[in-house]
Amino acid sequence: MTPRWRTRLLVGLALAVIAAAIYFPILRRRVQRAARLQQQSEEQARRELTLTLPANPGQPRVRTKLFWASSTEDGVLVPTTVDLPLSDDPVLRAKQVLNTLLAGPVDTELRTLPPDAALLEFYLLPDGTAIADFSEALATSTPSGIQSEQLAVDSIARTLEADVPQVQRMKILIHGQEMETLAGHLDLTGTFVVNTKPAPAPTSQPSATSAPAADKASAESRKLTPGSVPGKLAQPGHKP
């Protein structure tokens, strides 16, 4: 190989390396975009599944309390009572009431949760610990602030307290992951105390005609409490 060809070869290699160095970041961006699209479509699919959770019309209608913001008092939740055909199964029932809560009140100004948030999954452990897994929109679209984040979590917990007495405490996940805060303020590393009353025995079915509502006065005066160390579920029996 003559020196001239060797030079040309080296120049060619150098140009190829430079071109690769420019192209790799573009390729990386495309791969990341594709991964994001895939993640979004998976979340959309899960959301569609959960949103189409049927409320069995054959079930007797149950008086259900949903907690949204007060129209007259700043930073306060008030219960709205509606009759819904709810399942007797506590997990299905929790999904039904939370999906109705997420759908929001007639007056959208009073909603406590962002309209694009969805409940992805809901689990109930034998000790009464519920794990509610929400879509990322709950974290990204809830207005940032102590008051707004507290109202969002409070509305979920108090709705569960009123309508699903089997839930004793609640852990919130965002897209299957534990988050440090909801939108920069409220601590999501622990569990929130939902119901301080002992859960009903598993054999007893909730009455179709009477609402399993908690005591209103105690519920409205109580605040949520993280009940455990981060990453661990609360020990039973811990209450504020």
Place this chain on the structure above:
Amino acid sequence: MLLDVQFSLRNGIFLIGGLLSFALAGATLKSSSQASAQTQPATATQAPAQPTIVPPAAGQTQRGGLSVVVLDPAHGGTDPGARGTGGVRESDLVLEFSDSVRRALEAQGLRVRQTRQGNDDPSLDDRSAMANAQHGTVFVTLHVSSTGLPGTVRVYTMTDFPPMTDTTGMLAWDRAQAPFLELSRKLGDLVQGQLSQQFKGSPSTAQTAAVRQLRTTAAPAIAVEVSSVTVDDRAALERMAPGVAGAIARGIAAFRPIYETSPVAGALP
């Protein structure tokens, strides 16, 4: 001979260029792999080792008294906090508020330390650590909400949670606030009482909320949240700064004797 030298020099330059290009490509690929690793959802998280804090002995009084206020302008850096449609950013506003609060506290003879001075974003634990490293401290984290009645101010203290020590009697970092809850509530009520006189529509007593920043703070700690970034005119919020600062300073001054005579401040039972 001269031509040979020139040729060798040229080849050398190309070789160095080629090597640099390879190095550049390598660095790009490395950063790509790091970035894509960060974008992957974590399948398992390893809990970091939890630091601990030595709690004061039961019955110990607050020797030396209250001398330092750690002011925490929340957010900062890439985290703007709450943002209004008019371009108001919580992270900028709280920095301005903290300047006013600092002056008001210094006028009371208190030393003030800030968790951030500029547009940086220390971690939540680093902010708590500044208070936890000192004695005779109270911690005030400043926020501006994105909701609520504009022109009102709310004070929050941490919700109840039991203290927890490890086998050596050390207080767990993630429960550092637990032994201080009672003092925090007294401080919160005093500051909120001052604020309610200054800003009509504000509550008369402090509220409780699971504020992450407060949980790891081993000192009487409150969060003060001004409403809100939704105002059209940023000047409306800026005008609140002297009133908020004065109320916080008066509240802390009223809290000082309570803190200094408290026999169980921060002590585990």
